[in-house]
Amino acid sequence: MSTHGGVMLDDRAVATMMIDAVRVDMCTESAVLECIRRQLNHVGGRMLAVGSANLDHLHHFTARSADRPGYVVGDGDVDWLLLADGVPIVRRARKLTGVRWPRLTGADLLVPILAVVEQQGATVGFLGGQAPMHEVLEHEIAVRFPGLSGVRCWAPARAEIDDPTRAAALATLVREAGIDLLVVGLGKPRQELWIDRHGVNCGASVALAFGASADFLAGAASRAPKPMQSFGLEWLYRLATEPRRMANRYLVQGPPAWWTARGARVMDDPSMGRVLS
Structure with missing residues (x-):
């Protein structure tokens, strides 16, 4: 531990x-x-x-x-x-x-x-x-x-x-x-x-x-059907079912946040033989 x-x-x-x-x-x-x-x-x-x-x-x-x-x-x-x-x-x-x-x-x-x-x-x-x-x-x-x-x-x-x-x-x-x-x-x-x-x-x-x-x-x-969840399309389901509430989140705020996620870096990785301390 x-x-x-x-x-x-x-x-x-x-x-x-x-x-x-x-x-x-x-x-x-x-x-x-x-x-x-x-x-x-x-x-x-x-x-x-x-x-x-x-x-x-x-x-x-x-x-x-x-x-x-x-x-x-x-x-x-x-x-x-x-x-x-x-x-x-x-x-x-x-x-x-x-x-x-x-x-x-x-x-x-x-x-x-x-x-x-x-x-x-x-x-x-x-x-x-x-x-x-x-x-x-x-x-x-x-x-x-x-x-x-x-x-x-x-x-x-x-x-x-x-x-x-x-x-x-x-x-x-x-x-x-x-x-x-x-x-x-x-x-x-x-x-x-x-x-x-x-x-x-x-x-x-x-x-x-x-x-x-x-x-x-x-x-x-309600959540998206399991197949949509498994393919990463839950956002599309929510956008389709709640367009007025979700349009800004997914279509305006989402793309810059997705780009930010691409800059992620790993600090601790078990596959590299390191543990958290």
């Missing part, structure tokens, strides 16, 4: 890729689940935040430009594990390392992570989304994970998240609820920024910046 930015991971299942100032952790699903399991058993330490690196993430968190502030996360009291979600990022990592790294999306990881939470007897909360979706989500979790009791959900308005005082108050509510793992679905970059700024005060051991994963679990949103 080794410590990766404060996160304990299996050396055999990890490589680090830098894209501009964004650190992407190439690893396996089993390594992520084991990391979360250990974190839930380690009360009182630094929070572990798990996020997804895709082209939308690169748009918000790489070099500054006239239309975006170039947000930075990971310099505070939260340990980040940023997983390769975007197909262009996964393909770049495979080319650079010669290792067939898996694509790890929040939507795919949420169910096995909830199974870990249930096994550990921990509590879970959801921050983000709409109240009607939460009702369906709570029912779905009760059916699939009967050992998960006391699931809590919060549906803050965007104005609450953008206001520092009200955003901090949300962290207090989460702490008072005694949540061990918090799923934050506020969209990028709000979810990452909220976790980085307020996560340490919410009392949870683990936070997941997983976007619409809860909506998918509740059936409030």
